[in-house]
Amino acid sequence: MSTYDRRNRSPREDDDDSPDAKRSRNFTHDNNHPFAEQQGRPLPPPANPVGRVKIEPGIGQEAQQLQLQQQAPREPQTGCTKRPDQGGRVGRPITINTNFFPMELKPTYRTIHHYHIDISPEVPPRRNRELWQELQRHSIMTDAGTLVAYDGRHSVFSPKQLPAVHENGGAVTIKIELAGQKQEIAFKIMHVAEVDMEALVNFLRTGQYTQDCTEAIQALNVALTHKPYSNMITVGRSVFTPDGAQDLRGGVEMWHGIYHTVRLGQQKLFVNVDKTAGAFVKGGSAIELMRSIAPRWNPSQPLDRRDREAIELVLKGCFFRVTHRGKQFKRKYKMTQLSRSGADDTWFDHTTNDGGSRKVSVEQYYSHTYNSKLNYPRAPCLGVPGRNSTVAYFPAELCYFESGQPYKKKLNEEQTSAMLRAASMKPDARIRKIAQSIQTLDFRNNQFLQAFGMNISDRMSNVPARILPAPRIEFARGVKAEPRQGSWELNASQQYLGGVTLRSWGIIVFENEGRLQRFKVEGFVRRLVQVLSLIYPEIKAFAETSQSGLMTQCALTSKIEKANDAYCRLLGMKILAKLGGTVNRLEENSLGIIERGRTLVVGADVTHAAPGETDRPSIASVVALVDDCGFRHIGRIQRQPSQGVGAVEVIEGLPALMMDLIASYKQIMKHHPQRILFYRDGVSESQFPEILRTEVKAIKIACQQIDPKYKPAITFVVVKKRHNTRFFPTQDRDRSGNCVSGTVVDSMITHPTEFDFYLQSHAGLQGTSRCAQYCVLYDENRFTSDDLQQLTFNLCHVYSRCSKATSIVPAVQYAHLLAYRARCYRDVGGETDRPESMPIANELKNTMFFV
CATH class of the missing domain: 2.170.260.10 (paz domain)
Structure with a gap:
C-alpha cells in the first residue's frame, strides 16, 4: 500500500466552488483517543510493578510467514505513467508558497525494524493506544535503548532491535495484568522486516524504486504521528483539539484539527501540514x-x-x-x-x-x-x-x-452551511492557522523524530509555478469574450452559438396556498426552499424516468422574485444545453486533439451513500463529450454494491457503459472515436494499481466487443480534489486573495518520476481554493506535459451552468451532477449485489437533462 498520498476525507470546509462542496462528509472516522498526559516518551519502569507480567516465547514459524508476506512483490510505486519530459514550459513563470515543509532525512541507523503486534483479547481501536501505554512501561521497550513508534493498530517501528523479540526466535508474547483490574492483556510481538532507509534516499536521488521505499515512508509517517496521535483526539489522519470549538447546533460542534503526513517530492521529502475541521458531539x-x-x-x-x-x-x-x-x-x-x-x-x-x-x-x-x-x-x-x-x-x-466523540452521522443542511462558514479561511488566515499548527506539533522537540533522523523545517516551501493563458470564449457572429480571473460577463451581444426550437412548454407553480405558518420563525423564503426541496426529487424522478420523458427546469420562488438579466441568462444557458443547443465554444485551436475530431472525452465517478445510510447502493456515473467543441455531453448511470469505507471503488459494469457511450458517440458524430481521454474521479493513490488493472482493461474490453480490430488510443487520468495541498500567492492573486485561475505546478512537490500535476483552474469564491491534482495512470496518446495541462485547463472553460472556469474538467463535474440526480429516483434505495443500469427515459438518454 502506497503511503505517498493516502486519500484524505476531511471536509471540504473552505472551497465551495464545486457543486458537491456542501456534501456533509464530516470526516472519515478511524479511531478516537482521549487526551493523555503521556508526552510521547517511554515511561520509566514504576518503582513497584504495576500488575502481573509474563513473557512467553513466540512461534518462529508464524513470524517467518509474516516476513514472507511483507517481502511479497508489490506494484512498483503506483503503476502510473512516467513523466514524459522535464515538465511544462507554457505560461508565465511565478513563485508561490505551499503547505509543504521540507524535511531532511539523516537516519541514525540505516535499518529500521518493523514489528507486527496483536493485542488480545481484541479491544476497540480507540483503546489500543491506552494499552500501548501499559506496554511501554515494560522492560521489552525500555531495554531497546531507543524510542519505538506505534501506529495504533498493528505496526511498530524501532531504530534498534527489541532484544526480547529476537532472543525468542522473532516472536514473543507479553502478558500484563492491568492494575486494579483482573483482566490480563496479551501483547504478541513479531519481527517481520528490516527496512533499508538508504533505499528511500537513493530513490529520491536516482528514481530507482525498491520495496523498502514504501516501507520507509510508512515508518517515517508512524514516527511523525506517534506523539500527536498519542496526546490528541485522532480522527483518520488528523488530530483535533477543542480550542475554539464552534457550535453547529443540534448537539454538534465543529473542532479545528491538523492534518500532517510525509510526502515524496522531486528529490526531496516534505511534510504536508494543513488545517482541517471536524464535527463532534458536544460534551x-x-x-x-x-x-x-x-x-x-x-x-x-x-x-x-x-x-x-x-x-x-x-x-x-x-x-x-x-x-x-x-x-x-x-x-x-x-x-x-x-x-x-x-x-x-x-x-x-x-x-x-x-x-x-x-x-x-x-x-x-x-x-x-x-x-x-x-x-x-x-x-x-x-x-x-x-x-x-x-x-x-x-x-x-x-x-x-x-467531549471529543466524532459525529458520524450526516449533517443537516443548516449544520453543513454553518460548518462551511465557520471553517472557511482566506489564504492569509489559513497561513496563520497552519503556522499555529506547526507550533502545536512542535517538530523541534519531538524526540521520536530525532530518533528516526527526521529534521523538519518550520517554513513553507517556495514552489515554481506557471500561469497558463486562458482561451477566449466564442459566441455567434464572431463575438468573443476574454476570461479575466476565471470568469467572463454575459451580455445581450453574446448570442448563443447554436440555438434550438422549443415546440411546446409549460410552467407549473408548486406553492402552498397558506402563508406557511409556525409564526414565520424561519422566514418565508427559507420555508419555501424547504418545501421545494421535497418537491424537487419528485419532479425529476417523474419527468426523467417516465416513459415519455419530460425535460424540466426548476427555479426557486426566491430567485424568480429577484430575477435579473444575469440570472435569466444563466437559466437560459441551462435550458439551451438541455435541449441540445450550444451556448458557446472556445476559439479555434484551443482544444487540440478534440478539435481535430474523433476524440471521446469521458468523466466518471462513484458516489456512496451518506454516513448512516448503510442500505443504500453506490452510484456509478459516466459522462462523455459528443461534439468537437467541448460542449455537448451525455451520461449513463448504474447502481452497484456499496464498497464500504476504504474499499476499492471500481466501476463494475464499465464495459457495458462504455459500449453504450461509444455507440451513442458514433450515432451522433457518424464515426467511432479513435482516441479516448478518460478522467476518473474519486480514487485514492493506494487504489491506483487496482483501478489501472481493472478499469483500463474494461475500456479495452468494451472496444474489443464492438470490433476485435477496434483499438483506440487510451489516456486514463485520475482527478483528485480530496487532498491537503494548498497554494498561497506571493504576487499574482485574484479578488479572493487566492492564486489566479490557470496556476499550474508540475515540479518540486509532485511525484519524483510519475506524470502528475496540480492545476488551479478556477477563481476563488470563498476561503482558500483547492487545486485539482491530475495523475496520469495510462497514456497511449503520448501527451506532453504542456499539451495535457493546457487542454485540461481549456476544457474547464466550457461549462453549461455558468460563465466561469470550473475547478475540474466539466465531464467530471457532470458525472457528479448525474450521480446526485440518480439519488432522486425512486428505485435507488435498497442493496444490490451486482451492477444495474438505472432507468432514464429514451427521449432524454442522449441529452444533457442532468444540468
Whole structure:
C-alpha cells in the first residue's frame, strides 16, 4: 500500500466552488483517543510493578510467514505513467508558497525494524493506544535503548532491535495484568522486516524504486504521528483539539484539527501540514445535550416522538459515563437507544434479596439503591445492552457525555452551511492557522523524530509555478469574450452559438396556498426552499424516468422574485444545453486533439451513500463529450454494491457503459472515436494499481466487443480534489486573495518520476481554493506535459451552468451532477449485489437533462 498520498476525507470546509462542496462528509472516522498526559516518551519502569507480567516465547514459524508476506512483490510505486519530459514550459513563470515543509532525512541507523503486534483479547481501536501505554512501561521497550513508534493498530517501528523479540526466535508474547483490574492483556510481538532507509534516499536521488521505499515512508509517517496521535483526539489522519470549538447546533460542534503526513517530492521529502475541521458531539450532561438537540423540550415533561427520534439519531452509538457511583467509577457505556417513557414509567424485573422478582420503575430503583432522588423523573433513560439480551437503563440526569466523540452521522443542511462558514479561511488566515499548527506539533522537540533522523523545517516551501493563458470564449457572429480571473460577463451581444426550437412548454407553480405558518420563525423564503426541496426529487424522478420523458427546469420562488438579466441568462444557458443547443465554444485551436475530431472525452465517478445510510447502493456515473467543441455531453448511470469505507471503488459494469457511450458517440458524430481521454474521479493513490488493472482493461474490453480490430488510443487520468495541498500567492492573486485561475505546478512537490500535476483552474469564491491534482495512470496518446495541462485547463472553460472556469474538467463535474440526480429516483434505495443500469427515459438518454 502506497503511503505517498493516502486519500484524505476531511471536509471540504473552505472551497465551495464545486457543486458537491456542501456534501456533509464530516470526516472519515478511524479511531478516537482521549487526551493523555503521556508526552510521547517511554515511561520509566514504576518503582513497584504495576500488575502481573509474563513473557512467553513466540512461534518462529508464524513470524517467518509474516516476513514472507511483507517481502511479497508489490506494484512498483503506483503503476502510473512516467513523466514524459522535464515538465511544462507554457505560461508565465511565478513563485508561490505551499503547505509543504521540507524535511531532511539523516537516519541514525540505516535499518529500521518493523514489528507486527496483536493485542488480545481484541479491544476497540480507540483503546489500543491506552494499552500501548501499559506496554511501554515494560522492560521489552525500555531495554531497546531507543524510542519505538506505534501506529495504533498493528505496526511498530524501532531504530534498534527489541532484544526480547529476537532472543525468542522473532516472536514473543507479553502478558500484563492491568492494575486494579483482573483482566490480563496479551501483547504478541513479531519481527517481520528490516527496512533499508538508504533505499528511500537513493530513490529520491536516482528514481530507482525498491520495496523498502514504501516501507520507509510508512515508518517515517508512524514516527511523525506517534506523539500527536498519542496526546490528541485522532480522527483518520488528523488530530483535533477543542480550542475554539464552534457550535453547529443540534448537539454538534465543529473542532479545528491538523492534518500532517510525509510526502515524496522531486528529490526531496516534505511534510504536508494543513488545517482541517471536524464535527463532534458536544460534551456535558445528558439533559443539557438533549435540550440542545430538542430545544422545545421541557425536561419536566415526557419527550414526544419527533424529539425522541432526533435525540436518538445524534446520540445513538455515543459513549457516556454516570455520576451516581462517584468519581472513581470510570466505566463507559455505549448508548443504543432512548426509553420511550420517563424514568418514572420505565419498568423492569428486579431480583429481591429473598431471590424473588418484582417489577420496579427506574426511578424507584435509583431512589432505593443509590438514594438518588431524580429531579426529572419524566425525562427518558439512556439504554445500553444488558444481560441476556435485555436493555439496562440509566436516568438521563445521572449521565454525561465526554467531549471529543466524532459525529458520524450526516449533517443537516443548516449544520453543513454553518460548518462551511465557520471553517472557511482566506489564504492569509489559513497561513496563520497552519503556522499555529506547526507550533502545536512542535517538530523541534519531538524526540521520536530525532530518533528516526527526521529534521523538519518550520517554513513553507517556495514552489515554481506557471500561469497558463486562458482561451477566449466564442459566441455567434464572431463575438468573443476574454476570461479575466476565471470568469467572463454575459451580455445581450453574446448570442448563443447554436440555438434550438422549443415546440411546446409549460410552467407549473408548486406553492402552498397558506402563508406557511409556525409564526414565520424561519422566514418565508427559507420555508419555501424547504418545501421545494421535497418537491424537487419528485419532479425529476417523474419527468426523467417516465416513459415519455419530460425535460424540466426548476427555479426557486426566491430567485424568480429577484430575477435579473444575469440570472435569466444563466437559466437560459441551462435550458439551451438541455435541449441540445450550444451556448458557446472556445476559439479555434484551443482544444487540440478534440478539435481535430474523433476524440471521446469521458468523466466518471462513484458516489456512496451518506454516513448512516448503510442500505443504500453506490452510484456509478459516466459522462462523455459528443461534439468537437467541448460542449455537448451525455451520461449513463448504474447502481452497484456499496464498497464500504476504504474499499476499492471500481466501476463494475464499465464495459457495458462504455459500449453504450461509444455507440451513442458514433450515432451522433457518424464515426467511432479513435482516441479516448478518460478522467476518473474519486480514487485514492493506494487504489491506483487496482483501478489501472481493472478499469483500463474494461475500456479495452468494451472496444474489443464492438470490433476485435477496434483499438483506440487510451489516456486514463485520475482527478483528485480530496487532498491537503494548498497554494498561497506571493504576487499574482485574484479578488479572493487566492492564486489566479490557470496556476499550474508540475515540479518540486509532485511525484519524483510519475506524470502528475496540480492545476488551479478556477477563481476563488470563498476561503482558500483547492487545486485539482491530475495523475496520469495510462497514456497511449503520448501527451506532453504542456499539451495535457493546457487542454485540461481549456476544457474547464466550457461549462453549461455558468460563465466561469470550473475547478475540474466539466465531464467530471457532470458525472457528479448525474450521480446526485440518480439519488432522486425512486428505485435507488435498497442493496444490490451486482451492477444495474438505472432507468432514464429514451427521449432524454442522449441529452444533457442532468444540468
